[in-house]
Amino acid sequence: MNAHPAHAVPAPPDPLEHFLDEFVPGDDLVAYLDGNSLGRPLLATVESVPHFVRDNWGGRLIRGWDEGWLTRAEELGDRIGAACLGAAAGQTIVADSTTVLIFKLLRASIDARPGRDELLIMRDEFPTDRFIVERLADDHGLTIRWIDAPADAGVTPGLIAQHTSERTIAALISGVSYRSGWWADMAAVTETVQAHGALMIWDCSHAVGSVPLALDAWGVDMAVGCSYKYLNGGPGAPAWAYVAERHHHRFRNPIPGWLGAREPFAMTTAYSPAPGIRRLVSGTPPIVGMLPLADMLSLIERAGIAAIREKSVALTSYAIALIDDLIPDAHLASPRDPERRGGHITVDHPHARRAVEQLWGEGVIPDFRHPSGVRIGLSPLSTSFAEVDRGVRALAQALA
Incomplete structure (x- = not known):
């Protein structure tokens, strides 16, 4: 590795820097580069969770x-839709x-497209997505069309x-690839x-x-996502789903439950689906698990997804420049093209696994991706450019 002076690659200005102080600082963190796997908790959440337990749960029962x-669940879904998805209320x-x-x-x-027998998915899609497609194909005698793309x-x-x-019944594709960070042209693919x-x-x-999404404008049928990455909902936080309003009348929930019924408290009647998006619900909503997510949505609403995306591009571009240099x-x-790049990047190197193990012990936290990838996740509201600089320099030392 060549010797380089400190800060040979200048960091850009950070108009969202003031948000950094709203997150819980890690005791031994030098650089947290895994915000796309598990977002950092907010200081507000340190207060909101015990307040709920004491006053709402404990007080109101x-x-x-x-x-x-x-x-x-519906109110929080509407906030996610408005702030992040480009989705009107009720979906x-x-x-x-x-x-x-x-x-x-x-x-x-599968129910909505009788007579069809193929499902589409990327061969390198996230394991859960592949596993579910494989099980449903096996259960229903369907064919899987595997799509291959460059790494x-x-x-x-x-x-x-x-x-x-x-x-084709349906295609299930990640909007941003979990490994490469490729942001698909979601409108054109849809x-x-x-x-x-x-x-x-x-x-x-x-x-x-x-990244800014426009599910309504793009005519997307359905979407789903976790809330513990850039939405900072915490480990195991409840996920969200979007179903375009035009599909509500015929959407058949395969796991019917009491709260997705038209009359949840009519305990003796047969199941009849609730109107609208609530028919997707099965059981009791995870109220406590929604608290950190609600706190983070307040930050996203204040910052605006356009400003978040602008910093995200700057962060990943800065990281790439440092990697090229060091x-x-x-x-x-x-992708080097920021138009096709999400909020994380992956660096392939034969020493990746060993380097990540070493870095974790030093308080630098990237992510290892089999077989030789170091994934660097940069969450715009909680990641500083100085953190990226420290992390990439430490990665260069570890790989050397």
Whole structure:
């Protein structure tokens, strides 16, 4: 590795710097470069959770359901839709885990497209997505059309067109690839899939809160995402799902539960789905688990997704410039074009696994991705440019 003077690559200005102080500082952190796996908690959450336990749960007890808890999942869904998804009210709800919601959306899609027998997914898609597609295909006698893309890229309209036909039920694709950070042209891919009468389902786990989405304008059918990455909901936080209003009347929840029923408290009647997005709900909403997510949405609403995206591009561009300068023998396995790059990048190097293990012990926290990737996740509201500088310099030393 060549010797380089400190700060050979100048950091850009940071108009969102004042948000950094709103997060809980880590005791031994030198650089946290994994915000796209688990977002940092807010200082506000340190106060809101015990306040809820003491005053709302402890003080109001079961009366809390009638005083706002029953509608919390829809209200929070509407906030996610407005701040992050470009979605009008009444189409997004918080419920279950990402895994369960993906299953629900895919299973409902199979019902909605009788006579078709193919599902589309990337061969390098996130494991959960692949596992669910494989199980549903096996259960229903369907064929999987596997889509291959370069390791440093992802799906394109041309690529998806090669695999879509009148047999296609639905395509399940990540809006931002979990490994490369490739941000798909979601509008064009959606249009290509729908041209054959198929449904487009986007997994937005690595996109929501990081890139501006316009699900309504793009005509997306369904979307899903976790809330513990850029939405900072905490480990195991409840996920969210979006179903376009035009599909509500025929959406059939494969896991019917009491709170998704038209009359939840009519305990002796047969199941009849609730109107609107609430029909996607199965069981009792995770009220406590929504608290950190609500706190982070307040920050996102204040900052605005456009400003968040602008800093995200600056952060990843700065990291790439440092890597080019300090780690010339590494391979950037992510798009250099910021228009196609989400909020994280992956660097391939034969010493990646060993380097990440070493860095974690030093308080520098990137992420290892098999077989040779160091993934650097940069959450715009909680990551500073100085942190990126420290982290990439430490990575260069560890890889050397």
